[in-house]
Amino acid sequence: xxxxxxxxxxxxxxxxxxxxxxxxxxxxxxxxxxxxxxxxxxxxxxxxxxxxxxxxxxxxxxxxxxxxxxxxxxxxxxxxxxxxxxxxxxxxxxxxxxxxxxxxxxxxxxxxxxxxxxxxxxxxxxxxxxxxxxxxxxxxxxxxxxxxxxxxxxxxxxxxxxxxxxxxxxxxxxxxxxxxxxxxxxxxxxxxxxxxxxxxxxxxxxxxxxxxxxxxxxxxxxxxxxxxxxxxxxxxxxxxxxxxxxxxxxxxxxxxxxxxxxxxxxxxxxxxxxxxxxxxxxxxxxxxxxxxxxxxxxxxxxxxxxxxxxxxxxxxxxxxxxxxxxxxxxxxxxxxxxxxxxxxxxxxxxxxxxxxxxxxxxxxxxxxxxxxxxxxxxxxxxxxxxxxxxxxxxxxxxxxxxxxxxxxx
Numbered sequence: 576x577x578x579x580x581x582x583x584x585x586x587x588x589x590x591x592x593x594x595x596x597x598x599x600x601x602x603x604x605x606x607x608x609x610x611x612x613x614x615x616x617x618x619x620x621x622x623x624x625x626x627x628x629x630x631x632x633x634x635x636x637x638x639x640x641x642x643x644x645x646x647x648x649x650x651x652x653x654x655x656x657x658x659x660x661x662x663x664x665x666x667x668x669x670x671x672x673x674x675x676x677x678x679x680x681x682x683x684x685x686x687x688x689x690x691x692x693x694x695x696x697x698x699x700x701x702x703x704x705x706x707x708x709x710x711x712x713x714x715x716x717x718x719x720x721x722x723x724x725x726x727x728x729x730x731x732x733x734x735x736x737x738x739x740x741x742x743x744x745x746x747x748x749x750x751x752x753x754x755x756x757x758x759x760x761x762x763x764x765x766x767x768x769x770x771x772x773x774x775x776x777x778x779x780x781x782x783x784x785x786x787x788x789x790x791x792x793x794x795x796x797x798x799x800x801x802x803x804x805x806x807x808x809x810x811x812x813x814x815x816x817x818x819x820x821x822x823x824x825x826x827x828x829x830x831x832x833x834x835x836x837x838x839x840x841x842x843x844x845x846x847x848x849x850x851x852x853x854x855x856x857x858x859x860x861x862x863x864x865x866x867x868x869x870x871x872x873x874x875x876x877x878x879x880x881x882x883x884x885x886x887x888x889x890x891x892x893x894x895x896x897x898x899x900x901x902x903x904x905x906x907x908x909x910x911x912x913x914x915x916x917x918x919x920x921x922x923x924x925x926x927x928x929x930x931x932x933x934x935x936x937x938x939x940x941x942x943x944x945x946x947x948x949x950x951x952x953x954x955x956x957x958x959x960x961x962x963x964x965x966x967x968x969x970x971x972x973x974x975x976x977x978x979x980x981x982x983x984x
Contacts, residue, residue, distance in 0.1 A: 580909065584863035588870035595871060607869045615865035618915070619858040622738065623851075629734050631846030636824050638842025639835050641676070643828030649675050656782045660763075660772060661713040663703070670699035674717055681721065681939075693721060693944070694951050701952040709956040710949060712770045716763075718948055718960050722904075722939040723755070723762035723967035729936035735915060736932055741923035745814055747932045749793075750978040754937035756790050758971030765963040861912045864902075868916060873898060893976050895920075895927035899934045900972045904941040904965065911935060930979040938971035 592608060595601040653675060658666055673696035681689045696717060704711040710718075729751050737744040760783075767774050774783065828835050867873055881894040896917055903910040917931040941964035949957055 581859060581863050584867040587872050588866045591870040591872040591875070604870065608866050611865040611869035612862050615861040615912075616858060618919075619854065619861050622735070622915070623854045623857060625734060625738050626731070627847060627851075629731075631843040634846035635839035635841075635843035636821060638845075639828045639833070639838050640824045642833050642838050643824060643831055645824060645827055647672070653782075655778050659776055659778055660716055660767075663711065664700070664713050665703070668699070668703070670696060670703070670713075673699045677717075678720065689721070690947070693717075693948055697948045697952055701954075704952075707952075708954060710954050710958050710960055714949075714954070715958060715960045715963065716766050716770070718944060719762040719766050719963045719967060720759065721944050721948070722941040722964040723759040723971065731911075732914075732932050732936040735911070736918070736923050736928075739915065739918040739923040739928070741918075741928075744923075747929055747936065750929075750933045750975065750982050751936035752793075753790070753978045754933055754971050754975040756786070757974035758938055758967045760786075761970030762963055762967030765966040766959075769959040769963060857912070860909045861915070864909065864912045864916060868920075890980075892926045893930055893979070895925075896930035896934060899931040900975075903934060903938050903972075904968050910940065926979065926983055929983050930975065933975040933979055934972055937975050938968045941965060941968055 588608065592604045595604040654666075654671055657671055657674065658664070664670055673692065677689050677692040677696050697714060700711065700714045700717060701707065704714065729748075732747065732751070733744045736747070764774070766772070774780070825835055828838065864873075877894055877897060880897060881891045884891045884894060899910050899913040899917060902913045914931040914935045918925075918928040921927040923929075923932075941961065945957060945960055945964065949960075
């Protein structure tokens with residue numbers, strides 16, 4: 576899939592460029608393509624350097640959380656819920672621990688760190704899968720929870736916004752939280768419908784009620800704030816929660832007589848390796864998307880949608896962020912590149928720049944996650960995984976547009 580997408584970028588860009596030259600007389604179009612390749616190659620290195628530090632830091636902190644027992648505590652806290660959502664998985668099975676580690680990484684916005692943890696969880700679930708070439712109910716639910724991107728701290732999005740010159744990089748914190756909540760609930764409900772899981776059981780309802788209560792209280796509070804106050808509170812709450820979590824990780828580990836410094840260094844080394852491995856993928860997608868945009872092909876698609884929205888009397892400001900939404904289900908690096916491109920073109924603090932950031936932080940790469948996770952254990956038949964994953968994507972993107980108008984409209 577990614578092979579065809581990347582190849583299509585260059586082929587379509589070349590065809591559109593020929594039209595630009597032969598039909599519209601744009602003799603500088605091919606120079607623009609070459610300049611885009613050079614520019615995006617430079618941007619790739621700058622982004623990768625910025626990610627090395629932050630990713631290494633967060634993986635170091637995750638290692639401390641694991642050593643301090645925080646991850647095990649989370650596993651015990653959510654085990655009653657997952658034992659009912661995944662009844663075929665034996666109680667206290669190691670898969671629950673792997674799932675918790677993966678969801679914790681997603682929860683903290685460490686999408687790159689979450690991948691190896693997710694592969695471990697999928698492998699554990701495969702051990703109890705009776706049909707090795709067909710996705711089990713538990714594997715599908717786990718995958719959809721990944722594609723719905725249960726994210727509290729989208730650190731990488733904040734980093735990219737800061738790199739692109741956002742005045743307050745974390746002002747999209749609350750919008751992302753609300754959008755990812757909508758995505759997760761939609762994904763969970765869709766899986767429950769396909770698998771005939773009764774979500775009206777006491778324990779499941781208690782967890783859902785608790786989540787809804789927290790979000791409802793948050794929404795009630797936010798409704799009382801002005802647009803400027805919304806932006807300020809989003810930044811404050813995001814920064815405060817992140818610092819609070821970091822301090823808790825450190826204090827808990829220290830109280831358990833763990834050498835937090837050495838543990839951090841061990842995790843940080845892993846972060847450095849992950850960052851370096853990311854460069855080729857980021858380079859490929861950024862260059863491909865840069866060429867696609869420089870040719871005018873992306874503008875043609877976006878302008879067509881903008882025209883249609885304008886004809887029906889709608890607000891067209893959200894259209895400039897749609898490339899990120901289009902790419903998100905297909906490729907994490909691709910949608911990340913689209914988000915960066917949108918912020919480059921329109922500004923990090925523009926409506927489109929903020930909306931692209933929200934879309935990036937509120938959903939996951941459905942097809943990529945499916946291909947990697949299922950492919951790693953030899954699953955050929957995904958059953959209803961793609962359908963449920965796309966339902967979660969649409970819900971997250973739609974909610975993202977709505978909350979962006981609410982906060983920044």
